[in-house]
Amino acid sequence: MSGTLVSRPAPASDYEALIEFLYLTPVGILKFRPDGTVAMANPAAAQLLMPLAGDGDLADIYRLFSRVAPDLRGRVERFRAPAGQICDQMQLPVPGTGTVLTLGINKIDPDTLMAVVQDISRAIEQENRIRDDQQRFRAIFENVRDYAIFTVGMDGRVEEWNRSLNRLGGWEAADVAGKPIGVFFPPGEASQQCGAALLGRACRHGTAEFEGWGVRKDGSTFWGNTVATALPDREGRASGYVLVTRDLTERKQMEDRLVVLATTDPLTGARNRRAGEARLQEEFLRWQRYGRVFTVLMIDCDHFKAINDTWGHDAGDDVLVALVRICHETLREADVTIRWGGEEFLVLLPETGREAALAVADRLRVAIGAAKVQRDGQVIAATVSVGVAEAGEADRGADDAVRRVDQALYRAKRSGRNRVVAG
Amino acid sequence: MDTTYAKAGTLAAPFALAAPGLFDWLETASAADLDTLPFGLVAMRPDGTVERYNLAEGSLSGLTPERVVGRNFFTSVAPCTNNFMVAHRFETEPEIDAVVDYVFTFRLAPLKVRLRLLRRPDARWMYLAVEKRD
Numbered sequence: 001m002s003g004t005l006v007s008r009p010a011p012a013s014d015y016e017a018l019i020e021f022l023y024l025t026p027v028g029i030l031k032f033r034p035d036g037t038v039a040m041a042n043p044a045a046a047q048l049l050m051p052l053a054g055d056g057d058l059a060d061i062y063r064l065f066s067r068v069a070p071d072l073r074g075r076v077e078r079f080r081a082p083a084g085q086i087c088d089q090m091q092l093p094v095p096g097t098g099t100v101l102t103l104g105i106n107k108i109d110p111d112t113l114m115a116v117v118q119d120i121s122r123a124i125e126q127e128n129r130i131r132d133d134q135q136r137f138r139a140i141f142e143n144v145r146d147y148a149i150f151t152v153g154m155d156g157r158v159e160e161w162n163r164s165l166n167r168l169g170g171w172e173a174a175d176v177a178g179k180p181i182g183v184f185f186p187p188g189e190a191s192q193q194c195g196a197a198l199l200g201r202a203c204r205h206g207t208a209e210f211e212g213w214g215v216r217k218d219g220s221t222f223w224g225n226t227v228a229t230a231l232p233d234r235e236g237r238a239s240g241y242v243l244v245t246r247d248l249t250e251r252k253q254m255e256d257r258l259v260v261l262a263t264t265d266p267l268t269g270a271r272n273r274r275a276g277e278a279r280l281q282e283e284f285l286r287w288q289r290y291g292r293v294f295t296v297l298m299i300d301c302d303h304f305k306a307i308n309d310t311w312g313h314d315a316g317d318d319v320l321v322a323l324v325r326i327c328h329e330t331l332r333e334a335d336v337t338i339r340w341g342g343e344e345f346l347v348l349l350p351e352t353g354r355e356a357a358l359a360v361a362d363r364l365r366v367a368i369g370a371a372k373v374q375r376d377g378q379v380i381a382a383t384v385s386v387g388v389a390e391a392g393e394a395d396r397g398a399d400d401a402v403r404r405v406d407q408a409l410y411r412a413k414r415s416g417r418n419r420v421v422a423g
Numbered sequence: 424m425d426t427t428y429a430k431a432g433t434l435a436a437p438f439a440l441a442a443p444g445l446f447d448w449l450e451t452a453s454a455a456d457l458d459t460l461p462f463g464l465v466a467m468r469p470d471g472t473v474e475r476y477n478l479a480e481g482s483l484s485g486l487t488p489e490r491v492v493g494r495n496f497f498t499s500v501a502p503c504t505n506n507f508m509v510a511h512r513f514e515t516e517p518e519i520d521a522v523v524d525y526v527f528t529f530r531l532a533p534l535k536v537r538l539r540l541l542r543r544p545d546a547r548w549m550y551l552a553v554e555k556r557d
Contacts, residue, residue, distance in 0.1 A: 015485070016485060016486060016487060016490060019484070019485040019486065019530065019531075020486060020490065022531060023484075023486075023500070023501065023502070023503075024499070024502060026502070031531075038533060039532075040528075040531040040532060041528045041531060041532070041533050042528055042531055043501065043502055043503030043527070043528045044502065044503065045528065046503050046526050046527070046528045046533060047502070047503045047505075047506060050526055053526075056524060056525060056526045056535065057526070057535070058526055058528075058533035059533065
């Protein structure tokens with residue numbers, strides 16, 4: 001038995017190991033008496049407290065903490081219980097250094113106190129950075145113009161109102177907080193699907209974009225662009241979305257105006273030839289693929305040269321403007337009037353067969369003939385000849401239909417003008 | 424010729440921490456020579472690895488050379504020196520001969536010490552000398 005005792009490691013080496021353990025402890029530990037006398041301190045404590053001491057004197061803990069915790073002595077003295085925790089993780093910013101220490105003191109018995117000191121500057125700095133980021137982010141949220149930025153939960157509901165939503169759509173907190181994002185889309189099933197579809201795509205791809213109509217609180221619509229970005233949680237799964245919406249109404253209006261400018265004949269307001277050909281091509285493909293019949297009319301102003309010569313070119317222009325106006329008034333919305341040449345207009349009648357087209361053509365002919373274009377107090381008598389051609393099996397392209405309608409028009413002219421001839 | 428101390432290995436060591444010829448003496452001193460010094464002395468490679476840890480230093484700290492030699496002094500032996508006053512100077516100044524007042528907590532009791540930091544670009548090792556002060 002005594003042999004085992006003898007064979008134990010030398011106590012000196014145990015002691016050395018213990019000393020080393022305390023030397024390397026990264027937390028400051030001090031043992032002190034109620035009067036403040038430091039009895040023991042590990043190197044980490046010395047390292048943390050030396051800057052407080054100034055002169056490097058660690059003998060008195062109250063003196064050490066006099067700048068950062070002036071009432072420490074009072075706190076210890078007021079703690080009447082024979083033992084217990086006096087303070088725990090008390091945060092002590094060191095003036096002028098950016099350092100923040102924590103101090104914990106335990107009373108072991110009436111003569112013995114233990115203190116733990118840690119430097120939490122880095123954690124505090126991190127916390128501050130996060131708080132700064134949040135504030136910055138909030139400032140962006142609230143103050144961006146022309147954009148609304150808001151977050152949406154996985155359930156597709158708006159998480160929180162902010163001022164940017166008010167700017168964009170006049171929304172108040174009660175209108176949107178906790179509401180499905182459908183509130184931002186116009187009523188109707190198709191529009192209402194847009195929000196959910198956008199979030200679905202963002203969930204799958206990380207980010208998704210939508211451009212289309214949005215709605216304001218007052219029910220008015222705006223053309224907007226919305227980018228949705230999925231916010232990953234710690235495991236990388238989507239935990240919600242941030243949506244950025246921009247009001248592009250002005251841009252959309254500008255684009256629409258440009259489209260009109262690019263596709264319209266400036267004099268008459270009819271479709272220009274280029275845009276008209278494209279539209280005709282579309283219609284022909286539809287006929288080929290789905291058998292949806294259409295008919296074209298070719299309208300030509302009779303004796304137009306004589307009108308110009310007699311009344312002047314402005315009068316000729318007036319006649320053409322009146323012609324197109326009558327077409328627009330007489331035809332359906334889906335029908336297209338195209339300025340094909342100088343005084344020649346092609347009218348496309350989708351979903352219309354030969355017989356119905358003939359009736360339409362004659363109605364136009366009569367209406368135009370009855371129009372009273374005035375010039376110098378006199379009425380200009382203008383008539384039109386109209387060719388009619390229905391898309392047919394033999395047509396290999398829209399051009400073939402146009403060729404046939406040209407021929408029909410030619411026959412109408414040849415047979416005396418002011419009439420309708422079907423090809 | 425400096426007569427306050429003799430050549431290492433032949434006679435007595437320089438007895439004062441601040442002695443002007445200390446560095447030269449240390450460069451040729453053996454481990455046994457270092458043990459004759461009346462103050463603590465740590466010899467380190469430029470990266471801080473301990474090469475020598477003399478008797479006086481061991482009796483101050485309670486650590487033996489066996490435990491200390493081969494380890495990084497600033498991070499694994501005396502982390503309380505791993506700061507701008509000691510470790511940072513050794514890391515950034517190619518040549519130092521400076522005396523610094525400091526507090527060590529040898530055996531967990533705060534102890535005011537005087538340090539001498541010695542480093543030269545051409546030297547075998549860099550040295551930290553430690554003695555008690557009032």
